[in-house]
Amino acid sequence: MKKSILLVALLFTSIGVNAIEENIVKSKVTQVTVYAKGVQLFQKANYSIKNAGSSEIIIEGISPFIDPNSIQVKATGDVIILDSKHKIFYPKPEPVTKEGMPLKIKRDIQFLMDSIKSINYEIKEIQDEINVFNASRNILSSNGAVRGQGKINDSLELLKTTLDYYSFKMIEINKKLLNLDKKKNVKNHLKSKMNERLKDLKNYQKNTGLSPKKKKPIHRIIVTLMTKQAARGKINVSYLSSNAGWIPHYDFRTKKDDGKVNLNYKAKVYQKTGLNWKNVKINISTNNPYQNKTKPTLHPWYIAYSRARSYGGNGVYNNSLNAPSKMKQEMKSMGFHNVKDFNADKNLQETIVFDSEDDAGARASSEFVSVVRQLVSAEFKIDLPYSIKSNNDHHIVLIKNIDLEAKFKHFAVPKLDQSVYMVAQISKLDDLGLVPAKANIFFDGTYMGETYVDPTSMDDTLSLSLGKDPNVQIKRKLLKKDCKEKVIGDRVERNFAYSIEVKNLKATPIELTLLDQVPISQTTDITIEAKNISNAKKEDRTGILEWRVKLKPKDKKVIDFRFKVKHDKNKNVII
Template sequence: MRALYFALPFMLFAPALHAEEIALNSRVSAVTLYPQGATVTRQVPFSIPAGQHDLILADLPQNTPLAAIRVAVTGAQMGGVTTRNDYVPPRDASELPALIAARAEVERLEEALRKARADVEDIALEAEAARARIAFLAEIGQGDGVAALGVDALRELSTMIGSETLAARRAATDATRRAETAERGLKDRIEALEDAQRALAALVPEDKARAMLAVAVASDQPATGTLSVTYTINDAGWQPLYDLHLARDTGELRLERGAFVQQYTGENWRDVALTLSTLRPSAQSEPGQIWPWIPRIEDPDDIRPKSRQLERADGALMQMAEPVMEAAAPARIEADAQFDGLSVTYTYPEPISVSTGADRVRLSLGTLATTADVVAQAVPMVDQTAFVMARLTNDTGELILPTSEARFYLDGRYVGQRWIDLVPAGGKVDWSFGAIEGLRLTRLVRDRNEGDRGIISKSNEMTETVEISVENLTDAAWPLRVLDRVPQSDQEYLEITWSAKPQPSERDVEGQRGILAWEFALPPGQTQDIILTHALKWPAGQVLR
């Protein structure tokens, strides 16, 4: 039978007098997870006799968005839908066997620990009793009547005290050793109990209040079917992760994809069919709006002494504008993440279990492979060493998603973790794979003088000469890309000239005015120098800032 879909707001539903309520137990069967939020599906089989009935689900999380629920029924006709998140009837809160077993194990270990501690106390009493015997025997040997004893009696008393004292000392020593062994055993039992308690806590029992859903169904004959409930929540999400492995000699780059999955819905997901999507339903879903721009000109004398009324008006305008600006900024960032509406969907091949508020499940999403140009990039103005850079075009056919969980490996060695931005299919990107300590950088102002720090300055002229040096102390040749800058002018009367030796390979790198790049190969043990000079001239009476 064709499924019927309804989206009804919260309402009171009066069932027919002859309707029978049939309680069903549901669980999450499938989840489509977004970077923020998720679409949850619960599919519940049912069997009903002929007539009208209410299918009752009393095990929905209390924070379920009831007004947004979609319901479908196959195998019977569907009527009204009733939702409620207060005054929900009791539900069958049967516990998982694993939870019952874990709780029993904690109780068993607690009892064993109590018994072991009692055994230690008993052994300690044995040692204490042996020491008391030793003290008593010592007092007998010092009694007033000992001196009056005969030789034979004194010998017998001495032998008795000696043998009994020896036995008591042996008993005390034995009890002490057994007590120490038992104490060490207590440590193992305590650790076992703590492990069992952590295992019990990890099962996260579901003891929070629930919401209820009632669906009216009817059939003129006994029927079996499926009740499907779908809704979208915010308390879940996934975060992409990448392990990026670069082979320096070949330029081969391997991207091992993964995801961290978390949820805080108030119920545990057990063996759900999981799909990961890069769509962002919680982000901006329609284009922004702009307003007419109507400039005005006024006499400066009229606007300088601003009146209080104008100040209040300006303040009101600012208050009106601020929320629009604050809301628009994150929306633009979110829209960029989708990149022209393209999205990627990952369907995990096996069922997944995620406990609410506790688990952070890591999933593998396969591996992408590409090839990069490996160069050593040097920025002497801010760094003392060059860095390994992989310059590549994303020819994998997939988005490389933005994430803070990107870990970089060079020739199998871990070099660091940092944020990466979105790289669409066909997009270009430069990724760093760590410092090259053997490529040393220096940037000095030639003929440095105290006071002007190498800058020759007149009243309306300034010149500067910079010497850049790159030294290769490694045992291999490196393709180098050196970046530096020269000043640029936006004013007609501020004249700037510059020269470089050797000439840069690229000017205005990535559209940034005045950024220069030199590219060359640097053999081991060699040094490359770059001389950069610039001069600024401006009219007399003006000040350079």
């Protein structure tokens, strides 16, 4: 029996010796990977374990916007990582004592408390007198003689004596009540002032910053380590945090006679993770960890007869199968979005000052960027330290500065705009890791406007509109003398003719892409026939006509095209 008790005692002693050791350590942000939304924070901390067994390393300095599912832990030293978890610690406010309060304040508080206690008795004494006089007044008012009851009405002398006594006593009582009310109000006012002063004195600690302050919750990552002996080393933790990201932006700069386009690929990095980044390495990733990563699944698509159709407010059936406007798509593909006129407002222009060749230029931060291709995204490693405060301000990080080969062409849609636009076509953009974003366009140092670059919608060429070229003129007009209308039986035939004249006033040859169109019919009752379209490439589905025109310096060319529309003479067709 004694042996069993001894074994149990030894067992509990062993458990007490091998209790989990806790160490609280501070961590520091050393590297960040900024995603389109969110950021992966890499932090380091030093640990030291004195005893063998299990130990908990409590890492502080963690972002309050941590995603606990994304925690990753690595450690150096002869240890085994058993577990890692996120936990929030709510610190208790520090107890506050009155020792920091001056002696005079303490005496004033005690004096006021005694004074308030004394004045309460005085107010009660006054109230008691008021109650007595109120009772006397009630008794006097309810007396039978005063109310004319009994034999008082039989004697005029008795009635006069009663009225004189009643008037004298009521005036006397009312005066005393009035004086007592005044005394009571004065005492209450004094008591109110004393209470306010007492409240201010009791709040002395709060007013002087000695009151307990609410402490913010502390986010921690707790790592459980197992070791056979004392150990020390470093712990590297990484996790995903929200309240951070980056916004891509481009600057495209071109010159007249350069034949190249300079691209400034910038990232506007912002963060409010609750941690200030001081001299950290920044990686910019095009990935978005918050996007859905689950592949879509198709389910059976059932159809049946429908009894109702959707009609618009004007009673016309809404046909959702209308062919898209290829002209608008073509203009978007050529870079036409919100580009300002070639002769834009001078206030929008930017002046570029170039240093002389003798001046040594500063190195650009883009020289310190390397691109790492992931399976589904691109990551740019910036080999420069950055310091970014947790205040949501935008900080410009230059990702790339590169000269791109470009072909300069001209493009016109005179039906919509009788101007000729210069377009720079850039290819081989796959290795740049571009993402959809806004872009500023500069031509010969002049700000031309803003466009939107969407690499996901283009084939292998990016077209940038550089604005209107005033040295290439274009004019489109209707040839009224060739526009005729005639009736043949129950049908009417309408002929239309247009002429487009292009002039090249430049000293260099140009290549112009010219777009126009003929109408298309959505019913068999209306027929359209294009004729004499001057060797244009016609797309039957959309009616788009495309000409590729080469013009020598000071050259001029006229393009004519005609089409014919036939329809029921009793129906109106708007063209």
